[in-house]
Amino acid sequence: MSDDSDFEVISRLWQEFRVAPFPARLRGAELVGQDMVLLDADLAGCVSTWVDNGGRLDAWRLGILGECLTALEEALPLITDAEGLDYYRRLHHMSQLTLTATPHATE
Numbered sequence: 001m002s003d004d005s006d007f008e009v010i011s012r013l014w015q016e017f018r019v020a021p022f023p024a025r026l027r028g029a030e031l032v033g034q035d036m037v038l039l040d041a042d043l044a045g046c047v048s049t050w051v052d053n054g055g056r057l058d059a060w061r062l063g064i065l066g067e068c069l070t071a072l073e074e075a076l077p078l079i080t081d082a083e084g085l086d087y088y089r090r091l092h093h094m095s096q097l098t099l100t101a102t103p104h105a106t107e
Helices: 004-019 036-052 059-078 082-100
Strands: none
Touching (some): 004 036, 004 082, 036 059, 059 082
C-alpha cells in the first residue's frame, strides 16, 4: 500500500478532478487512435478504485492504468486548447502518482 502522504495527495486530486468539467472540444474526439472520453473514463476509473480500496489496485487495473497513461502521453502533445490541456495534464498527473504509489498489484 502507498504511504499516507501519497494517499492524501491523490485523494485530494481525485476530489478536485471529480468537479472539473470535461472539455467540450474533446467530446467525441479521437487522438492517436484513442477516444478521449473513454481514455478519461478508464484512467478515472482506476484512480477511483485506488482511492476506494485504500491505495490498492488489482493487477488488471494496474495494467489498464499503465496502458492508458502511455496513450495519454502520446495524445497530450496533440491537445491544442488550454481547457483540454489543463484537464488532461491534471488527469495525467493524478494517474501517474497513482501508478507510482502502487508498487505491487493485489490479487
